[in-house]
Amino acid sequence: MSQTIPASKPATFDLFKRNRPFLTQEHEMFRSSLRKFLEREAVPNIEKWEEEQYTPREFYQKMGEQGFLCPQVAPEYGGLGLDFGFNMVLAEELSRVGVGGLASMSSSIIVPYLERYGTEEQKKKYLPKCVSGEITTAIGMTEPGxxxxxxGMRTTAVRDGDHYIINGQKTFISNGINAGLFFICVKTDPTATLAHKGISILLVEDGTPGFSCGRKLKKLGQHSTDTAELVFEDARVPVSNLLGEEGKGFYYLMDKLQQERIMIAIGALVVAEEMLKTTMTYVKERHAFGKPISSFQNTQFEMAEMATEISMAQTFVDDLTYRHMNGENVSTQVSMAKWSITEMARRMSVRCLQLHGGYGFMEEYAIARRYRDVAVMPIYGGTTEIMKNIIAKNLGM
Ligand SMILES: Cc1cc2nc3c(=O)[nH]c(=O)nc-3n(C[C@H](O)[C@H](O)[C@H](O)COP(=O)(O)OP(=O)(O)OC[C@H]3O[C@@H](n4cnc5c(N)ncnc54)[C@H](O)[C@@H]3O)c2cc1C
Incomplete structure (x- = not known):
């Protein structure tokens, strides 16, 4: 007797479904309320903020009021003491809408310096304000030279009694206009024989005499984030604003760069996913030669290749996030993720724009903004070349 074998359904692949056991129901609840908040407070304003080249402080304050900032900060300083998975969700959701990324930078990249190296007095003074959104932070490492x-930084801080006197200039500082608290990298010992040994980090409040914002810089992309120059002309900062120990600043930077770079990789991956999603919809709707663009083999191969690259990157990022959450030193692999995923996103921005034809070049299509925004990702937080230097060095070369 012949048996009828039911025809198996073709297995459709959901690119965006990920197996991430380290994200719990609580993380997903946080995501869902953050997503609703961003749909309401950010999405309708994107165009305006892009044109004004600025995201208003009130937006960050609202994020703080709703409990979305600095989720990791301990309850004694006003936070919720949550794990890194919440920082991941914060970065993902902000990257998904493509605005407000400075909230993630301040919460997950800069504030952790204060939590790790700050004195009790500094933590009590600043952390609750960072959590509530009363202030956001910026970090000043880069200089014009x-x-x-x-x-090789040249900004100096010379001790004068109970104060440091800062002189010098920083540039390309994200959130330079908006921030209330600046983490400024300075040379406290310009004569140190090993250059990196004389570096310290000082906490500088907005409004400190002798400290001013220079130009708000005009950028190719990421228009709604402000990027500025910072100028120090005999700026006086109390010695009590030294972060950690004098001369240890370079080590602190190296220690915290793992988290900064994993955050950038997480953001770049979401941007790549969003570009692919938008393009998938577009190529199904747009017709040429009487057929949808999606029916051409070239389009299908492009989409298949990009989906493959994204899937592989997802697995890598998830593994690194899990290991980072467990306190493992994965700085070599994080350097790999930082360069390869940001470069992948940059390549995809070109491929996805091409599949949009002329419409891709028009501002009303999301891909145009993504194309501009993604260009800087392989540059900030350590360039692709510097990431490869780190990897090669750690391979013993
Ligand atoms: C939008 C934006 C936001 C930023 N935000 C901040 C911020 O908030 N705070 C902050 O401190 N900085 C910030 N930066 C600065 C950023 O981190 C630097 O631009 C980046 O580290 C590169 O430094 P640079 O621009 O001086 O390039 P350079 O160091 O001059 O490098 C130029 C080129 O030379 C290559 N190169 C340099 N050295 C080597 C080497 N040893 N081997 C091979 N190639 C090499 C680089 O990879 C690059 O391709 C931001 C930059 C931008 C554009």
Whole structure:
């Protein structure tokens, strides 16, 4: 007797479904309320903020009021003491809408310096304000003459009694206009024989005499985030504003760069996913030669290749996030993720724009903004070349 075998359904693949056991129901609840908040407070304003080249402080304050900022900060300083998975969700949702990324930078990249190296007094003074959104933070490493070679920085801080006197200039500082608290990398010992040994980090409040914002810089993309120059002309900062120990600043930067770079990789991956999603919809709707663009083999191969790259990157990022959450030193692999995923996103921005034809070049299509925004990702937080230097060095070369 012949048996009828039911025809198996073709297995459709959901690119955006990920197996991430380290994200719990609580993380997903946080995501869902953050997503609703961003749909309401950010999405309708994107165009305006992009044109004004600025995201208003009130937006960050609202994020703080709703409990979305600095989720990791301990309850004694006003936070919720949550794990890194919440920082991941914060970065993902902000990257998904493509605005407000500075909230993630301040919460997950800069504030952790204060939590790790700050004195009790500094933590009590600033952390509750960072959580509530009363202030956001910025970090000043880069100077007009140095970027990749941080040990060569020239901004000095000379001790004068109970104060440091800062002189010098920083540039390309994200959130430079909006921030209330600046983490400024300075040379406290310009004569140190090993250049990186004389570096310290000082906490500088907005409004400190002798400290001013220079130009708000005009950028190719990421228009709604402000990027500015910072100028120090005999700026006086109390010695009590030294972060950690004098001369240890370079080590603190190296220690915290793992988290900064994993955050950038997480953001770049979401941007890549969003570009692919938008393009998938577009190529199904747009017709040429009497057929949808999606029916051409070239389009299908492009989409298949990009989906493959994204899937592989997802697995890598999830593994690194899990290991980072467990306190493992994965700085070599994080450097791999930072360069390869940001470069992948940059390549995809070109491929996805091409599949949009002329419409891709028009501002009303999301891909145009993504194309501009993604260009800087392989540059900030350490360039692709510097990431490869780190990897090669750690391979023993
Ligand atoms: C939008 C934006 C936001 C930023 N936000 C901040 C911020 O908030 N705070 C902050 O401190 N900085 C910030 N930066 C600065 C950023 O981190 C630097 O631009 C970056 O580190 C590169 O430094 P640079 O621009 O001086 O380039 P350079 O160091 O001059 O490098 C130029 C080129 O030379 C290559 N190169 C340099 N050294 C080597 C080497 N040893 N081997 C091979 N190639 C090399 C680089 O990879 C790059 O391709 C931001 C930059 C931008 C554009």
């Amino acid at each position: 140095i970027g990749s070679d941080l040990a």
